[in-house]
Amino acid sequence: MNQSTKSGQTSSGDASCRNNHQEDFLLDGSAPEHEDFSLEADSVQSQLDDEPVQNCLILSVEDSEQPEPSAQINLDGMDKPMHKVSIEASEEPPQTLSFQHAQTLLESLEAQNITVNYQCREGYCGSCRTQLLEGEVHYTEEPMAWINDDEILPCCCIPKTAIRIKLI
Amino acid sequence: MTYTTFNQKTFDTLKQPMFFGETVNVARYDIQKHKIFENLIEKQLSFFWRPEEVDLANDRKDFNDLPDHEQHIFLSNLKYQTLLDSVQGRSPNVAFLPIVSLPELETWIETWSFSETIHSRSYTHIMRNVVPNPSEVFDDITRNDFITRRAVSVTKYYDELIEKCSFYSQLGEGTHTVNGRTIDINLRDLKRTLYLTVASVNVLEAIRFYVSFACSFAFAERAKMEGNAKIIKLIARDEALHLTGTQHMLQIMAAGKDDPEMGEIAASCKDEVTAIFLDAAEQEKEWAGYLFKDGSMIGLNQTILAQYVEYITDQRIAAVGLPPIFNTKNNPLPWINSWLNSDNVQVAPQEAEISSYLVGAIDSAVDTEDFGDFDL
Numbered sequence: 001m002n003q004s005t006k007s008g009q010t011s012s013g014d015a016s017c018r019n020n021h022q023e024d025f026l027l028d029g030s031a032p033e034h035e036d037f038s039l040e041a042d043s044v045q046s047q048l049d050d051e052p053v054q055n056c057l058i059l060s061v062e063d064s065e066q067p068e069p070s071a072q073i074n075l076d077g078m079d080k081p082m083h084k085v086s087i088e089a090s091e092e093p094p095q096t097l098s099f100q101h102a103q104t105l106l107e108s109l110e111a112q113n114i115t116v117n118y119q120c121r122e123g124y125c126g127s128c129r130t131q132l133l134e135g136e137v138h139y140t141e142e143p144m145a146w147i148n149d150d151e152i153l154p155c156c157c158i159p160k161t162a163i164r165i166k167l168i
Numbered sequence: 169m170t171y172t173t174f175n176q177k178t179f180d181t182l183k184q185p186m187f188f189g190e191t192v193n194v195a196r197y198d199i200q201k202h203k204i205f206e207n208l209i210e211k212q213l214s215f216f217w218r219p220e221e222v223d224l225a226n227d228r229k230d231f232n233d234l235p236d237h238e239q240h241i242f243l244s245n246l247k248y249q250t251l252l253d254s255v256q257g258r259s260p261n262v263a264f265l266p267i268v269s270l271p272e273l274e275t276w277i278e279t280w281s282f283s284e285t286i287h288s289r290s291y292t293h294i295m296r297n298v299v300p301n302p303s304e305v306f307d308d309i310t311r312n313d314f315i316t317r318r319a320v321s322v323t324k325y326y327d328e329l330i331e332k333c334s335f336y337s338q339l340g341e342g343t344h345t346v347n348g349r350t351i352d353i354n355l356r357d358l359k360r361t362l363y364l365t366v367a368s369v370n371v372l373e374a375i376r377f378y379v380s381f382a383c384s385f386a387f388a389e390r391a392k393m394e395g396n397a398k399i400i401k402l403i404a405r406d407e408a409l410h411l412t413g414t415q416h417m418l419q420i421m422a423a424g425k426d427d428p429e430m431g432e433i434a435a436s437c438k439d440e441v442t443a444i445f446l447d448a449a450e451q452e453k454e455w456a457g458y459l460f461k462d463g464s465m466i467g468l469n470q471t472i473l474a475q476y477v478e479y480i481t482d483q484r485i486a487a488v489g490l491p492p493i494f495n496t497k498n499n500p501l502p503w504i505n506s507w508l509n510s511d512n513v514q515v516a517p518q519e520a521e522i523s524s525y526l527v528g529a530i531d532s533a534v535d536t537e538d539f540g541d542f543d544l
Contacts, residue, residue: 145412
């Protein structure tokens with residue numbers, strides 16, 4: 001009972017507001033002349049003319065290791081934990097990076113200019129298989145591809161501790 | 169072992185090996201020996217797509233504008249893929265189902281094979297839209313030497329396994345004379361044939377498709393044949409999953425926990441498996457030569473495609489625990505990764521972001537607390 005009374009009050013209160021913007025919501029009659037709402041587009045300009053369709057679906061250009069701008073105030077005042085990531089590759093000198101803001105270890109590595117082979121990015125193809133020499137990771141998604149005991153799939157995990165990995 | 173469609177014996181499913189144990193009776197998935205196959209089934213089902221969803225209206229125009237040698241590249245690849253998926257649409261069922269012993273693996277094989285039939289249907293969809301007379305293209309598959317030659321190496325392990333298994337199921341182990349031919353059937357040899365067959369299927373899914381994939385994506389990088397590329401993307405997503413399936417089968421066999429004899433066989437077959445990988449790589453490089461016989465396409469030529477074959481062969485062979493053959497380090501076609509990435513596969517707008525989008529997924533868990541702020 002309470003609820004229906006409430007809604008009755010609200011709707012009568014709203015009526016005046018609605019009148020103010022009526023011109024924006026004409027459902028019948030001729031459509032308002034407004035460039036955003038023309039019913040017949042003059043011509044739809046395809047943005048894909050010369051570039052591959054890939055470019056408009058593609059991965060974000062943002063740097064995964066930069067914190068995202070957020071409208072919300074961070075109340076607890078704590079930064080996300082940061083973990084050291086040391087990388088060894090057979091031909092290049094070892095490098096040390098850090099993991100903090102990225103969604104996955106793979107994104108973090110890419111943001112810091114480490115080329116890792118990838119394909120599915122969700123743990124079922126195994127292309128990004130990497131050897132974990134030290135430390136622990138947490139899987140955000142269960143990995144499906146075959147990995148040996150000392151290997152990880154960076155596309156679906158984040159470091160739990162400082163880690164040392166070797167790119168295969 | 170005579171095959172029966174519903175094994176009347178009572179036995180512990182969890183004690184069965186993947187193959188050559190008791191034939192499956194109850195298709196139950198509440199208890200699983202290898203949970204991975206159940207995961208693969210679910211993933212594959214979430215990938216479901218239909219070729220008709222992809223619009224190919226622009227591809228016909230693009231195709232007609234391609235120079236002759238590029239039309240040759242496009243059609244030859246489609247022919248070869250049609251052959252591969254014709255094989256894969258039936259062979260796992262025919263070869264593996266009679267000998268499989270785990271319900272989740274049985275269902276994975278069926279799900280896997282079914283998805284290959286979708287691929288086959290998509291080739292017809294492409295042909296219908298792109299060429300005036302699809303029959304000419306399809307008829308050439310059995311006449312073209314370059315294609316039939318490779319068909320042999322794709323199918324010989326399957327055929328051998330199917331033949332031996334049918335003798336085994338009818339006559340059992342021992343030396344038999346059938347139609348004047350002496351046949352020696354023993355289980356260890358059958359298991360060996362099975363292991364090599366799975367290895368050859370792994371190679372098929374892992375390497376043989378990728379030359380075609382590379383060409384399709386190279387066309388699309390130039391904004392040509394984009395509908396086709398979208399279909400190939402969906403196919404590549406499925407193939408990556410099938411590849412994971414065969415890699416798990418090979419690794420489980422090699423570990424020998426499931427069937428110790430299989431582990432010994434896997435250890436003794438390393439050279440043969442390496443040879444299967446090497447043969448496939450050489451054949452694919454040869455195929456690249458045939459594709460580009462009248463000229464290269466923009467962005468891709470025989471040399472770079474051969475390097476890609478070597479690179480992908482090394483990647484795949486390492487994934488089954490064998491040393492690389494060519495010792496390549498870098499991907500010569502790095503742009504292919506973003507085409508092979510399933511995040512970019514767009515089927516319907518609501519599925520653009522999450523590939524395992526579940527239709528009608530409703531959270532039906534209701535707790536009394538959910539009504540806490542509700543009164544009449």
